[in-house]
Amino acid sequence: MSHVKNILVTGAAGYIGGSILADFLSRPDLLAPAKLHAVVRSEEQLQALSKLNVSVLNFELDDSAAVAAAVDQNQIDLIIHAANSSDTLIVTNLVEALGRRRSTTGKPVFFIHSSVTTLFSEEAGWPHGMLKDTESIYEKEKELGSSHPVLQTNLLVVEKAQECGVKCFNVVVPNVYGRGKGEWRKVSILIPALIQASIRLEKVHKFDVDGHPPAAHISDLVALYRILVHKILENEDIPSGKDGYYFAMAHRAPWWAYMRAIAQSLHARGLVADPEVELWPSDEAAAKALKFPVQFIRAMGTASGGLEPVNARQLGWQPIWDERRFLESTDEEVQAVLDLDTIRTGIFDKLMQPATD
Numbered sequence: 001m002s003h004v005k006n007i008l009v010t011g012a013a014g015y016i017g018g019s020i021l022a023d024f025l026s027r028p029d030l031l032a033p034a035k036l037h038a039v040v041r042s043e044e045q046l047q048a049l050s051k052l053n054v055s056v057l058n059f060e061l062d063d064s065a066a067v068a069a070a071v072d073q074n075q076i077d078l079i080i081h082a083a084n085s086s087d088t089l090i091v092t093n094l095v096e097a098l099g100r101r102r103s104t105t106g107k108p109v110f111f112i113h114s115s116v117t118t119l120f121s122e123e124a125g126w127p128h129g130m131l132k133d134t135e136s137i138y139e140k141e142k143e144l145g146s147s148h149p150v151l152q153t154n155l156l157v158v159e160k161a162q163e164c165g166v167k168c169f170n171v172v173v174p175n176v177y178g179r180g181k182g183e184w185r186k187v188s189i190l191i192p193a194l195i196q197a198s199i200r201l202e203k204v205h206k207f208d209v210d211g212h213p214p215a216a217h218i219s220d221l222v223a224l225y226r227i228l229v230h231k232i233l234e235n236e237d238i239p240s241g242k243d244g245y246y247f248a249m250a251h252r253a254p255w256w257a258y259m260r261a262i263a264q265s266l267h268a269r270g271l272v273a274d275p276e277v278e279l280w281p282s283d284e285a286a287a288k289a290l291k292f293p294v295q296f297i298r299a300m301g302t303a304s305g306g307l308e309p310v311n312a313r314q315l316g317w318q319p320i321w322d323e324r325r326f327l328e329s330t331d332e333e334v335q336a337v338l339d340l341d342t343i344r345t346g347i348f349d350k351l352m353q354p355a356t357d
């Protein structure tokens with residue numbers, strides 16, 4: 001049995017982190033006897049999560065002293081980082097804190113990072129085409145020498161973990177959809193933004209290129225984190241470090257077909273004037289309407305990328321949702337946005353700052 005007695009989930013008030021937490025809490029046998037700790041960063045979030053059977057910690061992850069204290073005082077040996085994919089300071093704080101814990105106890109410590117599949121697309125500057133997650137991703141990222149913040153963070157995860165003696169894993173997250181099960185933010189990022197922008201503009205738009213990016217339903221994504229944690233707690237030797245990339249791709253999301261389905265759903269609800277989909281007048285207009293950084297909008301809206309999830313499948317990950325179910329669930333997604341999209345995501349705040357300074 002594993003020595004891990006305490007697991008920390010960052011981004012626990014967020015869509016993915018909150019859903020991971022809810023899933024783990026619904027399966028106490030999975031973690032026993034390990035205990036869950038959740039990081040939030042406001043009093044309201046703390047209140048919202050306080051009814052759960054977890055210890056809720058309220059601090060900023062960029063505060064290295066606060067991270068060190070939380071890991072040390074709560075004897076954390078495994079961190080699931082679902083707060084931010086592109087912040088190197090946060091990764092440094094978390095991995096260094098785990099490294100100190102390892103030095104103190106002499107026992108293995110583990111870090112599960114959450115990254116972004118869009119990075120591995122031509123539109124984001126990735127030159128390698130079709131790619132399996134078993135194909136030296138770290139080395140390819142290193143060779144590319146790009147300043148993309150997600151790539152820089154991926155590299156740091158491997159290098160900092162190696163330096164600190166931490167076993168690391170990188171779940172590379174695609175476009176996620178479906179109702180989240182967390183206590184605070186319950187919807188995803190891109191699809192809700194597309195639906196909200198359509199309602200505001202009373203018109204559904206699509207990009208001039210029909211992207212087919214990787215996608216996964218939130219329940220399937222969470223299942224992959226569950227499998228990883230289970231294997232870690234069972235002391236199974238699974239790919240980690242430079243080899244520890246897990247593409248969490250369940251299927252593809254055909255954007256033009258999806259935008260057509262959104263238009264039909266919104267039209268039937270009287271939320272857009274007609275069911276036709278128009279092209280965005282420009283990438284700048286799309287970025288402004290969706291409230292995303294313009295430098296990433298092309299990759300977010302038009303990329304397909306050629307990913308093959310070998311590592312996750314080898315762990316036994318079998319997603320239940322496929323492209324057909326994804327398309328058929330469009331109306332449910334619209335309803336989820338209308339019901340639940342009340343809390344904005346802050347994940348682009350730092351990236352948007354340079355443009356507005």
Ligand SMILES: NC(=O)c1ccc[n+]([C@@H]2O[C@H](COP(=O)([O-])OP(=O)(O)OC[C@H]3O[C@@H](n4cnc5c(N)ncnc54)[C@H](OP(=O)(O)O)[C@@H]3O)[C@@H](O)[C@H]2O)c1
Nearest residue numbers: 011013014015016041060061083084085173174176345346
């Ligand atoms: N959703 C997707 O489709 C998708 C796809 C690919 C990759 N990802 C990546 O997965 C990660 C999580 O996504 P998500 O959809 O769950 O986003 P989310 O709902 O915005 O959740 C992120 C959570 O992390 C918290 N957080 C961020 N910075 C923090 C800090 N410095 N200290 C403490 N807490 C902090 C946020 O707090 P606040 O609520 O106070 O801002 C929020 O509760 C992101 O990095 C995202 O880029 C997501």
